[in-house]
Amino acid sequence: MHVPDGFLGPQTYLPAYGVAGVMWAAGLRRLRARLDAATLPRLAVVTAAAFVLMMITVPLPGGTTVHVAGIGMLAVLFGVWNAFLSLSLVFLLQALLFGDGGVTALPVNALAMGLVGSLAAVGAYGLLRRWSRDAALFAAGWAGTVAAALVMAGVLGLQPLLSHAPDGSPLFFPFGWKTTLPAVVLPHLAVGVADGALALLAGRFLAPRTAPAPPGRGPEAP
């Protein structure tokens, strides 16, 4: 799901940098105000785990490969803003050090997976936690992955409409929504199951022994 350079036009990535810049600034302000030295090592370890898990790819029938992203795991354990910043940091390193995901696509990757994915994860957790905490944790992992895939498919499929040559040929990503929605979202319905299991395990064994935090906050105080 890491979109590389050359797939998104400036009509997409320039506004995305504006939105992501505002969100990064807001997230860093919250981080400075709320993050404590006790939570930081846990956040570092789980962020590193998400980075490692993203590198474990599983081939699917049809030739593509998928990987878990740990969106739900980070969002449930640390809240939307910390998850957004942590995943943004991972995407930045992947783009700058290894060329996995583009620098121009960084804000879209960060907003889709880091922000929308985390919001969906925390939203699903908040909806279901009174019924069953385990089901809520699993749903958080699944929803975070699927929501991020939906946004990514939408942004990719928009490119032929936004940027094309006078003869109609696309200048950036060439496939429209009819192609991107099934191609991106369907595999991630399955990946979401793995991300759901990951969020469930993380929520049961890595969360501090306190009541789950309200949606959007995360258990930042152990």
Place this chain on the structure above:
Amino acid sequence: MKRPFLMAAGCALLLAPAPSPAHGLAHAVTAGRAVVVTLTYDDGSPFSFESCEVTPPAADKPSQVGRTDRLGRVVFLPDRPGDWRVRVVSEDGHGADLTVPVDAALLPAGGPVAGPSRFAKLVTGVSVLFGIFGLVALVITRRRP
């Protein structure tokens, strides 16, 4: 009465300019030195049968479009030195937009190029992440005694 009419019709058919769908097509089989760009996922599986295009230096339109082969390769024979653009894309958003420098001998400049191994990426990434979080911890503990 019928013979002159038939002859006239036959002559008209022979003389009329008509587009022909079946021109002769010559072919030649030769050996050449190609540039081979091999694309694999991180786990080593090939980026097979995905869309690709090759654009010559300073050209607006690609000189070659098609798909990667079974082994995830894009193969092209450059006819001029310079930076060739190789773009591969899959329907699910994977792909790459590469610049392949070709020298005066029409070979890839600088020889074979390979990215870092997965293990190197893993160790580097985890180390940098812990380093960054360590710096943040230092800043936080300095500000909050």
